[in-house]
Amino acid sequence: APASNGGDSTCRKTSVAILGAGMAGITAAQALHNASVSDFVIIEYQDRIGGRAWHGDFGKKADGSPYVVEYGCNWIQGLGNTGGPQNPVDLLAQKYHLANTYSDYDSILTYDETGYSNYTDLIDEYSDAYDTAAAKAGRFLVQNLQDETMRAGLSLAGWNPRHSDMKKQAAEWWNWDWEAGYSPEESSFVFGVAGDNLTFNQFGDANNFVIDQRGYSAIITGEASTFLAKDDPRLLLNTQVTNISYSDSGVTIYNHDGSCVSAAYAITTFSLGVLQRDTIRFSPELPQWKKRAIQNFAMGTYTKIFLQFNETFWPEDTQYFLYASPNTRGYYPVWQSLSTEGFMPGSNIIFATVVDDESYRIERQTDQETKAEAMEVLRQMFPNITIPEPIAFTYPRWTSEPWSYGSYSNWPPGTTLLAHQNLRANTGRLWFAGEATSAEYFGFLHGAWFEGREAGAQVAALLQGRPCVQYGDDRLCGERIHYETLTGTSPLSQYSILNGWAVSSLYDGGDD
Numbered sequence: 488a489p490a491s492n493g494g495d496s497t498c499r500k501t502s503v504a505i506l507g508a509g510m511a512g513i514t515a516a517q518a519l520h521n522a523s524v525s526d527f528v529i530i531e532y533q534d535r536i537g538g539r540a541w542h543g544d545f546g547k548k549a550d551g552s553p554y555v556v557e558y559g560c561n562w563i564q565g566l567g568n569t570g571g572p573q574n575p576v577d578l579l580a581q582k583y584h585l586a587n588t589y590s591d592y593d594s595i596l597t598y599d600e601t602g603y604s605n606y607t608d609l610i611d612e613y614s615d616a617y618d619t620a621a622a623k624a625g626r627f628l629v630q631n632l633q634d635e636t637m638r639a640g641l642s643l644a645g646w647n648p649r650h651s652d653m654k655k656q657a658a659e660w661w662n663w664d665w666e667a668g669y670s671p672e673e674s675s676f677v678f679g680v681a682g683d684n685l686t687f688n689q690f691g692d693a694n695n696f697v698i699d700q701r702g703y704s705a706i707i708t709g710e711a712s713t714f715l716a717k718d719d720p721r722l723l724l725n726t727q728v729t730n731i732s733y734s735d736s737g738v739t740i741y742n743h744d745g746s747c748v749s750a751a752y753a754i755t756t757f758s759l760g761v762l763q764r765d766t767i768r769f770s771p772e773l774p775q776w777k778k779r780a781i782q783n784f785a786m787g788t789y790t791k792i793f794l795q796f797n798e799t800f801w802p803e804d805t806q807y808f809l810y811a812s813p814n815t816r817g818y819y820p821v822w823q824s825l826s827t828e829g830f831m832p833g834s835n836i837i838f839a840t841v842v843d844d845e846s847y848r849i850e851r852q853t854d855q856e857t858k859a860e861a862m863e864v865l866r867q868m869f870p871n872i873t874i875p876e877p878i879a880f881t882y883p884r885w886t887s888e889p890w891s892y893g894s895y896s897n898w899p900p901g902t903t904l905l906a907h908q909n910l911r912a913n914t915g916r917l918w919f920a921g922e923a924t925s926a927e928y929f930g931f932l933h934g935a936w937f938e939g940r941e942a943g944a945q946v947a948a949l950l951q952g953r954p955c956v957q958y959g960d961d962r963l964c965g966e967r968i969h970y971e972t973l974t975g976t977s978p979l980s981q982y983s984i985l986n987g988w989a990v991s992s993l994y995d996g997g998d999d
């Protein structure tokens with residue numbers, strides 16, 4: 488099919504502009520390459536491939552060289568079982584011999600402000616309630632019943648911890664917030680459970696922790712090098728997109744440095760956080776259905792706080808340490824030892840994780856303030872040990888990184904699949920892909936992998952005038968559908984005094 492360009496004759500011309508070189512951008516480019524579309528340009532803000540697969544140097548080894556730690560994604564989640572479906576990220580990890588270790592969630596010790604205190608039974612209690620709730624969430628999905636909060640789902644299944652029960656709150660955080668990045672109040676019941684099931688029941692329930700000193704991004708740079716040459720002119724690093732002009736005949740991308748790219752199609756893989764911050768100007772403005780989808784879904788923040796000491800003063804054979812703060816839920820709750828066999832033994836590195844409001848609070852603090860808080864918690868956990876000052880300390884501030892504005896997405900209570908479809912749908916020739924557009928695997932690296940691949944394959948088919956793309960037994964044809972109007976679940980006839988609605992339902996409250 489003839490592919491007309493975006494129209495600005497002063498711009499570099501290409502068939503497909505891919506915005507972002509994270510997992511989704513690279514798999515989109517790979518799908519184009521596999522469909523023999525070699526005329527594409529990848530535009531990336533940073534000086535590297537990988538996006539939220541982001542690592543850095545930290546502390547030092549005995550020889551003085553630094554360790555590499557992951558600020559972003561760290562686990563391969565949902566390892567496949569023999570004969571069953573395989574997680575593509577797991578397959579890539581095998582292909583590139585990515586060093587990783589089984590994460591043993593039973594290797595855990597629990598603490599409160601007085602030191603060690605065994606409350607692992609509460610973790611089991613939560614798990615039993617979760618299983619009951621999960622079965623119900625499955626029925627809600629199948630029967631198309633109205634979504635509720637994860638909190639309601641858990642409470643109705645018998646897990647209803649008081650706000651003052653800090654050990655139960657810690658057990659809940661370990662099981663829920665740590666993965667979702669949000670509290671059960673802030674999470675969809677139906678899709679929170681579905682997201683968990685689709686990864687851990689479809690592929691497998693094991694998680695492996697990546698410790699590779701090349702960084703987790705080695706699987707993304709590895710794949711990129713199968714179709715991009717060294718210094719490939721199709722990869723524009725250090726290039727920040729500021730404006731996107733789109734129509735039914737093409738897309739033009741304008742960058743901060745004054746350059747521009749005019750393409751028949753574009754695929755943006757920018758994070759939901761970037762789209763929510765309004766830092767990219769769209770022309771015309773994005774349609775209302777798309778803006779609502781972008782603002783309706785949630786971008787969470789997940790913060791890892793790394794400390795290196797000159798000794799390992801915590802039990803070296805244990806992977807996890809759970810802390811219940813007496814005052815604040817989610818206050819330095821999970822500590823992970825890297826100084827443990829299979830990880831980076833002898834590193835004397837431990838890190839704490841916080842999410843959501845605690846992340847925002849800690850991001851506003853100086854390193855000194857945060858270090859002092861973390862040290863006070865460690866001294867409560869290990870009251871009989873004289874804990875030295877750390878020799879290295881760092882943490883990323885995901886919410887303020889302008890190329891990400893947060894860590895990964897979550898579905899709020901009351902969401903529907905159709906609302907989410909509007910996040911995925913194309914607007915004219917501008918397509919959307921990335922972790923957040925995955926209905927099945929949002930929040931995961933493999934979600935980005937699937938979404939990039941699918942958008943790339945569909946755009947290639949459109950460019951080549953092929954009607955459909957085959958996925959196993961399914962066919963995807965043409966553009967993506969969207970819904971101009973998302974309906975609620977109560978027909979107007981139910982708006983009566985019987986349901987507590989006294990005012991006339993004919994009152995015109997506006998068009999929204």
Ligand SMILES: Cc1cc2nc3c(=O)[nH]c(=O)nc-3n(C[C@H](O)[C@H](O)[C@H](O)COP(=O)(O)OP(=O)(O)OC[C@H]3O[C@@H](n4cnc5c(N)ncnc54)[C@H](O)[C@@H]3O)c2cc1C
Nearest residue numbers: 507509510511532538539560561562728894921922931932
């Ligand atoms: C702290 C943290 C922990 C996580 N843990 C896990 C985990 O353990 N397991 C797991 O499976 N997943 C995890 N994830 C999620 C996983 O990292 C993401 O789902 C995945 O990396 C997203 O890939 P993406 O391609 O959709 O987006 P990104 O990686 O964000 O790629 C988008 C790219 O667009 C670029 N960009 C943004 N704005 C612009 C602009 N204006 N101009 C040009 N380029 C721009 C960015 O620099 C980026 O490279 C974690 C994420 C974080 C942050």
